[in-house]
Amino acid sequence: MALDKEEMLELYRKMCLIREFEETVSKFFSQGQIPGFVHLYIGEEAVATGVCANLVKQDFIASTHRGHGHGIARGASINKMMAEIFGKVDGYCKGKGGSMHIADVELGFLGANGIVGAGLPLAAGAAFANKYLNNNGVSVCFFGDGASNRATFHEALNLASIWKLPVVFVNENNMYGISMSQERHQNITDIADRAVAYGIPGVSIDGNDVMAVYEATAEAVKRARAGAGPTLIECKTYRHHGHFEGDPTVYRSEDEVNQWKKKDPIPRFGARLLEMKIMTQDEIAAIADEVKREIEEAVAFAQRSPVPAVEELLTDVYCD
Amino acid sequence: MSVGIIANPASGKDIRRLVAHATVFDNQEKVNLVRRILIGLQAVGVRNVWFMPDYFGFYDRALEVFTGENSLQMDTRLLDMRINADQEDSQRAATLMLEKGVRCILVLGGDGTNRVVAKGCGEIPLMPLSTGTNNVFPTMVEGTVAGLAAGLVATGAVERENALKRAKKFSIWVNGQERDIALIDAVVLTEQFVASRAIWDVEKIRQVLVTRSEPFHIGVAAIAGSLCRIGPEEAQGLNIVMNRAGEQPQIRVTAAVGPGLMQDVSIADYQTILPGQRIPIVETPCVIAVDGEREITLETEDEAEIELSMEGPWVVDFKQTLSQAVAKGLFRK
Numbered sequence: 001m002a003l004d005k006e007e008m009l010e011l012y013r014k015m016c017l018i019r020e021f022e023e024t025v026s027k028f029f030s031q032g033q034i035p036g037f038v039h040l041y042i043g044e045e046a047v048a049t050g051v052c053a054n055l056v057k058q059d060f061i062a063s064t065h066r067g068h069g070h071g072i073a074r075g076a077s078i079n080k081m082m083a084e085i086f087g088k089v090d091g092y093c094k095g096k097g098g099s100m101h102i103a104d105v106e107l108g109f110l111g112a113n114g115i116v117g118a119g120l121p122l123a124a125g126a127a128f129a130n131k132y133l134n135n136n137g138v139s140v141c142f143f144g145d146g147a148s149n150r151a152t153f154h155e156a157l158n159l160a161s162i163w164k165l166p167v168v169f170v171n172e173n174n175m176y177g178i179s180m181s182q183e184r185h186q187n188i189t190d191i192a193d194r195a196v197a198y199g200i201p202g203v204s205i206d207g208n209d210v211m212a213v214y215e216a217t218a219e220a221v222k223r224a225r226a227g228a229g230p231t232l233i234e235c236k237t238y239r240h241h242g243h244f245e246g247d248p249t250v251y252r253s254e255d256e257v258n259q260w261k262k263k264d265p266i267p268r269f270g271a272r273l274l275e276m277k278i279m280t281q282d283e284i285a286a287i288a289d290e291v292k293r294e295i296e297e298a299v300a301f302a303q304r305s306p307v308p309a310v311e312e313l314l315t316d317v318y319c320d
Numbered sequence: 321m322s323v324g325i326i327a328n329p330a331s332g333k334d335i336r337r338l339v340a341h342a343t344v345f346d347n348q349e350k351v352n353l354v355r356r357i358l359i360g361l362q363a364v365g366v367r368n369v370w371f372m373p374d375y376f377g378f379y380d381r382a383l384e385v386f387t388g389e390n391s392l393q394m395d396t397r398l399l400d401m402r403i404n405a406d407q408e409d410s411q412r413a414a415t416l417m418l419e420k421g422v423r424c425i426l427v428l429g430g431d432g433t434n435r436v437v438a439k440g441c442g443e444i445p446l447m448p449l450s451t452g453t454n455n456v457f458p459t460m461v462e463g464t465v466a467g468l469a470a471g472l473v474a475t476g477a478v479e480r481e482n483a484l485k486r487a488k489k490f491s492i493w494v495n496g497q498e499r500d501i502a503l504i505d506a507v508v509l510t511e512q513f514v515a516s517r518a519i520w521d522v523e524k525i526r527q528v529l530v531t532r533s534e535p536f537h538i539g540v541a542a543i544a545g546s547l548c549r550i551g552p553e554e555a556q557g558l559n560i561v562m563n564r565a566g567e568q569p570q571i572r573v574t575a576a577v578g579p580g581l582m583q584d585v586s587i588a589d590y591q592t593i594l595p596g597q598r599i600p601i602v603e604t605p606c607v608i609a610v611d612g613e614r615e616i617t618l619e620t621e622d623e624a625e626i627e628l629s630m631e632g633p634w635v636v637d638f639k640q641t642l643s644q645a646v647a648k649g650l651f652r653k
Contacts, residue, residue, distance in 0.1 A: 189376045192333050193346045202344070204333040211515035219338045231338060259404070275619060276512055276605065 003214075005278050011053060011210050012273060013287050015045040015266050018069045020291045021078065024299060025068070025085060025099075029245045035087045036098040041069030043208075043240035046265035047172050048073035050213025051140055054221045058137035060108040060126040062119030064172075065100050066239070067112025070142055074109045076102070082298035088305035094316060095308045110139075116177075117150030119143060120169070124156040127167035127230075138166040138224040140217075146177025148191045157230065161198040164229035168220045171234045172207065178243045179251040192234040200230050207235025208265040238263075322368035323361055323474045324417035324444075326410050326437055327354060328429035329376035332452045339520040341580030343453040347376045350428055350451060353463040354382040357426055357449075360467020362394050364650075365475050369396045370420055372413035375405045407436045414440030423474035424636065426466060430455045431539075431611035435503050438489065438633040445473055445484050445634035453579045454612065456504045456537050457487070461638055469638035472645050480634075483641040485553060488531035489632030492608060492616060493598065493625045502610035503633070505530045505541050506626050511607040514614045522583045526603045528560040529593070529626050539612055542575040543585050550592070557628040559599050560590040598625040 003011070022040040029038050041048070044066075052061065052073035063070040071081055076092075084091025085099050092102045103111030110126060113119050123141030130137035147153055148171060160167050171191045175182050182189065195202025201223075205212045213235055220231035238260035242249040249257075273279040332345030361369060371379040379398050386392045399416045403409055410429075414437045417425055426447045427437050434448050434457045447470040448458030472478040490502040507519060508527035519525070519540055532552045533544035544550075544558045562585065563569045569586035577583045593599055601608070601624045608616040608624065618624055645651060 183377075188347065189329060190333055190347065193344075196344045196346065201337045202333070203335050203337050204330070205335065205516055209515060211513040212517075215516045216335050216338065219335065223338065234333075272513065272617075275617070277619075 007053070008273060008278055009283070009287075011049055011214070012266070012269055012279065013291065014049045014073055015210065015269065016287055017078070017291045017294065018045045018048065018072045019266055020295045021068060021072060021082070021298070024295050026241065026245055028086075028299070034085055038085065038099045038245050039066040039243060040239070040241045040245060041066050043260065043264065044172055044174060044237045045069055046210035046213050046269070047170065047207045047235045047237055048142070050210045051142075051168075051170055051217045053214055054217045055108070055138070055140065057108070058130065058135050060110055060123065060130070060137065060139040062110045062123040062126070062139065062141045063112045064119060064142055064144060064147070065112060065114055065116070066144075067100070067102060071102055071104070071109055071112070074104075074107055076104050076107060076109055078294060078298040079301040082295075083302040083305045086302040086305070087307060088302055089308050090301065090305035094312065095305070096312070096316065117143060117147035117152040120147065120150075120152045120156035123167050123169070124160045124165055127160065127165035128163065130166055131163070136225055138168060138221055140168045140170055142170050142172055144177060145171065145173040145175065145182050145191060146180070146185065148194065149177075149186060157194075157198040157200065157232070160230040161200045164227065166224035166227070167230045168217060168224060169230060169232045170217070171232065172237055173234055174237050174239045176243065176252070179247075181251065190234060192232055195232040200232060202232040202234065204234040204236065207237030208263045208268065210265055210269050321366065321475050322370060322420065322422050323366050323470055324370045324372070324413070324422040324425040325354060325357065325378075326372045326413050326425060326427050326429070326433070327374065327378045328410060328433040328451070329374045329378070330405075331429040331433055335516040335518050336454055336520065336578055339518070339581070340454075340578030342578065345451045347378075351378060351381045353428060353449065353451075354378055355385060356463030357467035357470075358382065358386070358392060358394070358396075360464040361471040362392055364468055364471035364477060366471040367394050369394055370417055370422055371396065371398050372409065373398045373401060373403050374409065375403055407432070410436040411440040414444070418442045418444055424470045426470050427458065429458070431457045431504050432613045434458055434633075435501060435611045438503060439501060441633060443634060445480070445636050447473075447636040447638065454539055456532070456539065456541050457611070459638075465642070466638060468645075469636050469641040472641050472650070473636050477650055478641050478644045478648070482644045483636055484634045485637050486630065487552065487632035487635050488557065489629050490529060490531060490557075490610075491627045491629060492610065493627060494616065494618065495623055499616055500610055503531065504611050505539070505544075507540050507609040508601045508603060509607045509609060509614065510603065511614060512605055512617065514607060514617060517613040517615075519609050519612060519614065520578055520581060522577055522585050523565075525562050525585075526606065527562065527601060529557060529599060531557045531628065531632075533558050538576050538579060540577055540609075542577060543573065546573040546575045547571070547587075547590055555595055555630060557593045558590060559593050561588045561602055562586060563588045593628050595628050595630050598627045600625050
């Protein structure tokens with residue numbers, strides 16, 4: 001499991017890249033330059049980063065409406081993601097899908113998804129395909145606490161457990177389904193408890209600790225590749241922003257938000273790397289500059305790209 | 321005469337369900353356990369029970385069945401404290417219970433939960449109930465029985481000297497300051513992160529110190545248990561230094577380092593340790609795990625020592641307590 005210095009720095013850099021991307025999207029959304037809805041991943045970066053660091057080429061991920069972090073962690077093009085969010089033709093969906101439809105199947109990124117819980121059967125299906133093709137690939141499904149109440153969750157876990165599919169179900173329990181607190185939408189506090197109903201292991205971990213996420217996923221992926229079947233990992237985490245940009249968040253207190261901000265995964269991991277002398281303050285500053293530049297270039301790319309022509313409205317709706 | 325209940329909603333869900341075959345112990349079962357405890361407490365005359373508040377809400381959930389003719393004849397209350405959903409909740413709750421004059425605390429959790437409670441409970445005896453299989457300090461005891469035993473101690477029906485045993489503990493000294501304690505074991509790991517907290521890879525273990533060593537122990541303490549026997553009340557512990565990779569082992573043992581997880585371990589040396597003796601740790605940088613959980617990160621320049629003490633928490637010996645109660649005729653009508 002031991003990571004070398006470069007790998008640890010890459011985890012840190014990736015989390016910073018997601019954070020910078022999301023803060024930039026937030027800024028341009030507030031200026032009215034981004035159409036549609038955006039759901040930001042700020043505060044949850046450790047989950048996608050720690051999970052995807054365990055994946056290889058033949059693996060798949062299925063994402064959620066809050067999917068930017070998953071795409072970036074999987075290695076999607078920042079330029080194409082930003083262009084898509086800006087609604088431009090050089091985006092992943094030629095600017096016609098927006099934030100919630102970014103996908104890169106070549107990369108094993110089965111896409112963000114506007115339907116809560118819809119990624120679960122997709123991930124189970126991709127895992128079935130990997131098993132059928134006998135290519136040793138696994139699939140990962142990210143989903144929220146609200147999605148764990150959907151039928152798709154129960155169907156996917158049931159089939160995955162019966163067929164021992166190589167899939168890791170990664171629950172991002174950020175304590176709210178839209179504005180509904182977990183205590184009001186389920187009679188349990190640990191979604192990992194649901195694993196036992198399907199005869200699979202379920203573990204609950206600190207989702208704001210990138211190394212805890214990395215370790216748990218490493219074991220779950222190892223188990224999946226060995227043919228032992230699925231695992232449910234519950235990552236306790238928190239989104240710093242509202243459910244969507246513009247959400248007034250009247251359903252949670254400022255004190256609660258501030259308490260969680262103290263557990264922010266990025267400074268937390270950065271501080272540990274400094275303590276270990278794995279990273280220096282100069283390297284932190286260099287990473288901050290590098291990701292800022294990368295995101296600025298993505299914004300410039302998106303802004304240069306044209307909006308889709310009106311004649312394109314009905315193209316790409318169905319596959320030929 | 322009041323009793324406290326500290327139930328850890330996070331116990332029984334860590335990564336050992338994935339890397340070993342540890343028990344799954346969901347919170348609803350802990351609710352049932354608390355209900356049984358309350359009935360046991362009431363049966364022996366306990367009239368006040370303080371609960372630690374927690375994010376799952378054991379207090380409300382456990383009490384919701386005690387209505388109408390099933391109502392409890394006791395005063396139950398939640399401590400007035402902020403919940404942070406971390407291990408410090410249990411320590412703060414124990415300290416508040418000490419301030420409230422609680423006479424016994426029932427602890428639902430594992431070695432780690434009891435360690436944290438022990439940091440705050442002072443001289444209040446603990447009645448530890450295991451909520452999993454990976455524990456040494458708490459025992460698997462039926463809730464009603466635990467409630468009876470704790471109640472007999474709290475009411476004074478069975479005298480402390482006939483009911484309690486004092487556990488040992490380790491003090492972990494870092495750069496001259498006492499940083500933490502352990503009740504069962506302190507393990508030096510060639511890790512640099514606390515991460516998912518558990519220990520399962522013996523290749524990363526450099527040193528193991530145990531306060532007790534029995535052949536029936538589970539977890540890292542089982543390594544000591546496979547070498548020699550040191551009872552929970554004997555005034556000694558054990559210090560084991562592992563082989564580095566490539567070194568010729570003095571001793572090789574096989575041990576149940578987790579539930580359903582047998583591993584071969586190469587040992588360079590081991591010796592008994594005495595109370596008051598400070599044992600230096602053999603390697604930095606490292607992570608020290610206390611009672612099965614990675615907890616303390618040390619850098620190269622840090623110095624740490626581990627000291628055995630006979631002054632750990634008082635623990636209810638439930639078998640002896642109940643036997644004393646029977647001998648006194650306390651259950652006769």
